[in-house]
Amino acid sequence: MSDTTPALSEAATSRFVRIQDGDLNLQLHYNDIGSGAETVVMLHGSGPGASGWANFHRNIEPLVNAGYRVILLDCPGWSKSDPIINTGSRSDLNARALKGTLDALGIDKAHIIGNSMGAHSTVAFALANPERVGKLVLMGGGTGGPSQFVPMPTEGIKLIGALYRDPSIDNLKRMMNVFVFDASSLTEELYQARLANMLNRRDHLENFVKSLEANPKQFPDYGHRLGEVKAETLVIWGRDDRFVPLDVGLRLVWGLPNAELHIFNRCGHWAQWEHADKFNRMVLDFLQH
Numbered sequence: 001m002s003d004t005t006p007a008l009s010e011a012a013t014s015r016f017v018r019i020q021d022g023d024l025n026l027q028l029h030y031n032d033i034g035s036g037a038e039t040v041v042m043l044h045g046s047g048p049g050a051s052g053w054a055n056f057h058r059n060i061e062p063l064v065n066a067g068y069r070v071i072l073l074d075c076p077g078w079s080k081s082d083p084i085i086n087t088g089s090r091s092d093l094n095a096r097a098l099k100g101t102l103d104a105l106g107i108d109k110a111h112i113i114g115n116s117m118g119a120h121s122t123v124a125f126a127l128a129n130p131e132r133v134g135k136l137v138l139m140g141g142g143t144g145g146p147s148q149f150v151p152m153p154t155e156g157i158k159l160i161g162a163l164y165r166d167p168s169i170d171n172l173k174r175m176m177n178v179f180v181f182d183a184s185s186l187t188e189e190l191y192q193a194r195l196a197n198m199l200n201r202r203d204h205l206e207n208f209v210k211s212l213e214a215n216p217k218q219f220p221d222y223g224h225r226l227g228e229v230k231a232e233t234l235v236i237w238g239r240d241d242r243f244v245p246l247d248v249g250l251r252l253v254w255g256l257p258n259a260e261l262h263i264f265n266r267c268g269h270w271a272q273w274e275h276a277d278k279f280n281r282m283v284l285d286f287l288q289h
């Protein structure tokens, strides 16, 4: 899907919703594409300048063509959603934001595809709202907690921190070079678009740094609760993920009773972008059977 096809562009599908869940009262941005009876929600990762559209623009069209309604939710503190300083569990905050959004849109149940932080938040949502989830796809995330093999924080997460503190093009390039397996696939256009996203919302960048200072562990370890998630789950990981290492994916398939794992060779932390065609075919097959 290209941003030049007006009906499927970010601008044409851009919407806002106000959610109210206890003390949480926020305006959130989302993209709403397609009109199928079944809904697929996509939750983006935690990098500076991330958004539903930036993370998933290569994955929308096949789902819409197959008859799904696709919702890309921008989490609190990202893109055009309201700013927030988060001192508790960000996974649970995002889960509450998703519940509020589904309630406001009158959607009882959705399949959820989560990328990194979005995957942590998907598990948080499934734990809190088991009756609201269909199938789950988790990429490069699903729970916080330690890797058994790789020193934490990983090199990628350290580079994200440096980029949040100093949002320069050099730091962005340092981070993106570790982000994907094949950095030559990253164009100057992509870097500039990401830089513009980041610099458009300096408040989000500053709030993320303040949140980390207040609580360095934004994503709790759900390892001990994974057995409660009964939804069918497809876990997808990049062999060369230098942000959230592969053994976290192995922990997920051990803990989630109805999960299977696919590992992409020559793939970093962005499987849905680095291997978009195969990723899209796998997700459709998983959702339809």
Ligand SMILES: O=C(O)/C=C/C(=O)/C=C/C=C(\O)C(=O)O
Pocket: 044, 045, 046, 047, 048, 050, 051, 055, 115, 116, 117, 118, 141, 144, 157, 219, 243, 244
């Ligand atoms: O710290 C974690 O466990 C999670 C890290 C992320 O969610 C990183 C994600 C980065 C992106 O998806 C991005 O587009 O920047």
